[in-house]
Amino acid sequence: MxxxxxxxxxxxxxxxxxxxxxxxxxxxxxxxxxxxxxxxxxxxxxxxxxxxxxxxxxxxxxxxxxxxxxxxxxxxxxxxxxxxxxxxxxxxxxxxxxxxxxxxxxxxxxxGSRRITGPTFTGWLRGPAGAPATVVVVPGLDSGKEEFHTVTSALLRRGLAVFTMDGPGQGALAATTAVRPDYERVIGQVIDALGVDRVGLIGLSLGGYYVARSAAREPRVAAAATVSGPFRLDWDAVPPLVRDIIARRAKGAEAARDFVGRVDLTVLAPRIDCPLLVVDGGQDTIPGVTNGKPLARLAPRGRYLLVPHGDHLLGNAQPDWLPTTADWLAEALTGTASSTSG
Incomplete structure (x- = not known):
C-alpha cells in the first residue's frame, strides 16, 4: 500500500x-x-x-x-x-x-444568555434567570462548549440554568492554555463567577474525571454526573493517537505523561459526598482507559447506568441515557424532575 x-x-x-x-x-x-x-x-x-x-x-x-x-x-x-x-x-x-x-x-x-469569563475558563450561562438550580457542562480532552448541544438542551427543557464552558486546554482556550488535573480549582472559579451557592455538574469523556475530582474536593457541588469518564488512565497502554492528542493539549509529551499519571480516582472516589450518576457505554473500549464502574462502586452515593450497546459518549444511544440523566440531575438539585422532560 x-x-x-x-x-x-x-x-x-x-x-x-x-x-x-x-x-x-x-x-x-x-x-x-x-x-x-x-x-x-x-x-x-x-x-x-x-x-x-x-x-x-x-x-x-x-x-x-x-x-x-x-x-x-x-x-x-x-x-x-x-x-x-x-x-x-x-x-x-x-x-x-x-x-x-x-x-x-x-x-x-x-x-438572555450571558458570556462569563474567568482566569481559567470562558463560557455561556443560559436559561431562565429564576432557575431553581444551575448545571455546569464540562467538556473533555478535545471537546468544548460548542459540542454538547443536546445535553444542554435537555437540561434547559427541565427549567435549569446551564453554564457551558471551556476550561484549560479546551475549545476557545486550547491555543493559549494547557490541560490541568486540578480542575476543581477551575470549577471553584466558575461557581464564584456564577454567584450561586451550589451547582450540579455533568462531565463528558475526560470531563467526567474533572467532574468526579471536583465533586470530591469542591463542597459547593451538590450533584454530579459523568458520561464515558475515565476512572484511571495508563499512559503506556493508551493508543498513540490518543497520546498525541493529550500531548498537544498538555503542550508537550512530558507534561502529557505527568497529566495522565494523575488521572486516577481511587483515592478521591470515596470522598464524593454528593449524589453521583456514572454513565458508561458497554462498547466503549479504549486501551489504557478504565471506565467508570469502580467510581460508582467507591463513591458513597454513586449510581451506575450501563448502556450495553453505547459507544464512547453514547452518541449512538442518547434515548437510553440522556433523558434519564437530565431527570436525575433535575431531581437531585431541586427535589423534583421537571414535567417537561422527554
Missing part, C-alpha cells in the same frame, strides 16, 4: 469513528457522511468540515428570519468545532470561529 492509499484509509477510518460523536452533538448524519466521505487525508477531512461550517455561516447572513440565522450560526459552530478533532493539525483558527459562531447564534436565539 502506498502512502496516499494509507492516508486515505486512515482518514476514512477516522471519519467513520467520529460519526456517532458528530450525530450525538447535533450534526445532521446525512450531511456528515456526505462531507466526511470525500477527503483523502485527515487534513482534507478537517478542511471539508470547515468549508461546510462556512457554508452555514453564509446562509445565516442571507437568512430573512433571526431564528433561521441563529440556527445556521449554531450549525456553523458545531461544524467548526468538529473540524478541530483531526489530529496533527493546527486548530486555533477553527476553535476561534466555533466560539464566534456560537456567540452569534445565542445572541439571536437566546438573547
Amino acid at each position: 502506498n502512502a496516499a492509499d494509507f492516508a486515505a484509509d486512515f482518514a476514512a477510518d477516522f471519519a467513520a469513528a467520529q460519526l456517532t460523536r458528530a450525530t450525538g452533538a447535533g450534526l445532521d448524519p446525512h450531511a456528515y457522511l456526505r462531507v466526511a466521505g470525500e477527503p483523502a487525508s485527515l487534513d482534507g477531512w478537517s478542511e471539508a468540515l470547515i468549508r461546510t461550517a462556512r457554508q452555514y455561516a453564509a446562509r445565516a447572513q442571507q437568512a430573512v428570519s433571526p431564528v433561521t440565522a441563529g440556527e445556521y450560526h449554531q450549525a456553523a459552530a458545531r461544524w467548526f468545532h468538529f473540524a478541530t478533532l483531526a489530529p496533527h493539525t493546527d486548530h486555533a483558527h477553527a476553535c476561534a470561529e466555533a466560539d464566534a459562531a456560537m456567540g452569534r447564534a445565542l445572541t439571536l436565539l437566546e438573547p
Whole structure:
C-alpha cells in the first residue's frame, strides 16, 4: 500500500469513528457522511468540515428570519468545532470561529444568555434567570462548549440554568492554555463567577474525571454526573493517537505523561459526598482507559447506568441515557424532575 492509499484509509477510518460523536452533538448524519466521505487525508477531512461550517455561516447572513440565522450560526459552530478533532493539525483558527459562531447564534436565539469569563475558563450561562438550580457542562480532552448541544438542551427543557464552558486546554482556550488535573480549582472559579451557592455538574469523556475530582474536593457541588469518564488512565497502554492528542493539549509529551499519571480516582472516589450518576457505554473500549464502574462502586452515593450497546459518549444511544440523566440531575438539585422532560 502506498502512502496516499494509507492516508486515505486512515482518514476514512477516522471519519467513520467520529460519526456517532458528530450525530450525538447535533450534526445532521446525512450531511456528515456526505462531507466526511470525500477527503483523502485527515487534513482534507478537517478542511471539508470547515468549508461546510462556512457554508452555514453564509446562509445565516442571507437568512430573512433571526431564528433561521441563529440556527445556521449554531450549525456553523458545531461544524467548526468538529473540524478541530483531526489530529496533527493546527486548530486555533477553527476553535476561534466555533466560539464566534456560537456567540452569534445565542445572541439571536437566546438573547438572555450571558458570556462569563474567568482566569481559567470562558463560557455561556443560559436559561431562565429564576432557575431553581444551575448545571455546569464540562467538556473533555478535545471537546468544548460548542459540542454538547443536546445535553444542554435537555437540561434547559427541565427549567435549569446551564453554564457551558471551556476550561484549560479546551475549545476557545486550547491555543493559549494547557490541560490541568486540578480542575476543581477551575470549577471553584466558575461557581464564584456564577454567584450561586451550589451547582450540579455533568462531565463528558475526560470531563467526567474533572467532574468526579471536583465533586470530591469542591463542597459547593451538590450533584454530579459523568458520561464515558475515565476512572484511571495508563499512559503506556493508551493508543498513540490518543497520546498525541493529550500531548498537544498538555503542550508537550512530558507534561502529557505527568497529566495522565494523575488521572486516577481511587483515592478521591470515596470522598464524593454528593449524589453521583456514572454513565458508561458497554462498547466503549479504549486501551489504557478504565471506565467508570469502580467510581460508582467507591463513591458513597454513586449510581451506575450501563448502556450495553453505547459507544464512547453514547452518541449512538442518547434515548437510553440522556433523558434519564437530565431527570436525575433535575431531581437531585431541586427535589423534583421537571414535567417537561422527554
